[in-house]
Amino acid sequence: MEIDLDAVAANVAALRAAVVPARFCAVVKADGYGHGDVPVAEAALAAGADWLAVALVEEGVRLREAGIEAPILVLSEPANGDASAIVTWRLRPAVYTMPFVEALAAVAGPSPLPVHVKVNTGMHRVGAEPAEAMELLRLVSADPALHVEGIWTHFAVAEEDPDFTRSQIAALECFEEAAAAEGIRADLVHAANTAGALRYPEARRDLVRVGLGIYGLRPTPTTAPLVPLRPAMRVVSAVSYIRRLPAGERPSYGRRRALGRDATVATVPIGYADGVPRRLAQLGAEVLIRGRRYPHAGTVTMDQIVVDVGDDPVAVGDEVVLLGAQDEDTVTADEWAHLLDTINYEIVCNFGPRLPRRYVRSAP
Ligand SMILES: *Cc1c(COP(=O)(O)O)cnc(C)c1O
Numbered sequence: 001m002e003i004d005l006d007a008v009a010a011n012v013a014a015l016r017a018a019v020v021p022a023r024f025c026a027v028v029k030a031d032g033y034g035h036g037d038v039p040v041a042e043a044a045l046a047a048g049a050d051w052l053a054v055a056l057v058e059e060g061v062r063l064r065e066a067g068i069e070a071p072i073l074v075l076s077e078p079a080n081g082d083a084s085a086i087v088t089w090r091l092r093p094a095v096y097t098m099p100f101v102e103a104l105a106a107v108a109g110p111s112p113l114p115v116h117v118k119v120n121t122g123m124h125r126v127g128a129e130p131a132e133a134m135e136l137l138r139l140v141s142a143d144p145a146l147h148v149e150g151i152w153t154h155f156a157v158a159e160e161d162p163d164f165t166r167s168q169i170a171a172l173e174c175f176e177e178a179a180a181a182e183g184i185r186a187d188l189v190h191a192a193n194t195a196g197a198l199r200y201p202e203a204r205r206d207l208v209r210v211g212l213g214i215y216g217l218r219p220t221p222t223t224a225p226l227v228p229l230r231p232a233m234r235v236v237s238a239v240s241y242i243r244r245l246p247a248g249e250r251p252s253y254g255r256r257r258a259l260g261r262d263a264t265v266a267t268v269p270i271g272y273a274d275g276v277p278r279r280l281a282q283l284g285a286e287v288l289i290r291g292r293r294y295p296h297a298g299t300v301t302m303d304q305i306v307v308d309v310g311d312d313p314v315a316v317g318d319e320v321v322l323l324g325a326q327d328e329d330t331v332t333a334d335e336w337a338h339l340l341d342t343i344n345y346e347i348v349c350n351f352g353p354r355l356p357r358r359y360v361r362s363a364p
Helices: 007-021 031-032 037-046 057-065 081-087 098-107 130-142 163-179 194-198 333-340 343-349
Strands: 003-004 023-027 051-054 072-074 093-096 115-119 146-152 189-191 207-210 234-240 241-245 265-269 286-290 292-295 305-306 319-326 329-331 358-360
Touching: 003 007, 007 023, 007 037, 007 194, 007 207, 023 037, 031 057, 031 329, 031 343, 037 051, 037 057, 051 057, 057 072, 057 081, 093 098, 093 146, 098 115, 098 130, 098 146, 115 130, 115 292, 130 194, 146 163, 163 194, 163 319, 189 207, 234 286, 286 305, 286 329, 286 333, 292 305, 292 329, 333 343
Parallel strands: 003 358, 023 051, 023 207, 051 072, 072 093, 093 115, 115 146, 146 189
Antiparallel strands: 003 234, 234 319, 241 265, 265 305, 286 292, 286 319, 319 329
């Protein structure tokens, strides 16, 4: 896997320019959506990101252990037992239950611990119902050990349903007003993910939490086409073996696909254990070699794939691009997502730890 940190930097700069004056929080959970959390975080911060966000305490600790000092938001409320790690590692936790707020209050140090109270406005995953969230706000703001740094929510359909998204924005505003009526205000109100930040200027508020976009991917093909984004990930291998086969031969497990004519078949040492979905071959995925597209010659195996290169000259050592650009052509994560009936997020998160990551700088 080749990760272009200049692409990450350019994406952060372009997205940040689109949302200023909102602060920019780069979401690097799940090992930076499969791209590598520490290198992506460093590139994003250098390009102007103000905050980082992760899902888990462990992910935040990894960033701190790497020497990253930026504020780190933990998007899921941690387990009660992790309250002291929040303090030790100076993480900013999402809070949405009373027991966790109490656990935090019990371990918070001399300076007030900043927390982000999450209110559910329709996603129905995590976040307290408004009345309960108000109780939490009262508790936090009355406790000198804690500080209401954030009031926030999360969108369910920012990439596709404007009416529902606007109802979520309105519900957040209503919640804020109710809090303000009690004299409770947060430093930062935030709601928008990538799609929310790009499609709803009114949702940008004080901070946007952008994941997908910093990796150069779009929530939908039509989201904010005027913001230039460059995919940061390429998945690349090289031809390791070549054989000539007569028409009718059926390479690989299951012998599922017959060669329609005599053909050269190239073997490439990458497989489903690396994160290349096994179903891709049957679904018609293609790889790039010498700038041309070729189909799989048979089933993806654990450690290798086979590619039908017809009569074209292909040599051992030739670069094979499974995902990303080669010469003028690009195999996109969206293309795989379409074949596999999923979303580009799942494609990039799916690559396994066996696949070595190489960080490159392409410049613009
Ligand atoms: C993952 C996540 C984000 C980032 O979403 P993208 O669509 O990748 O920009 C923002 N907020 C929360 C709560 C998340 O879980």
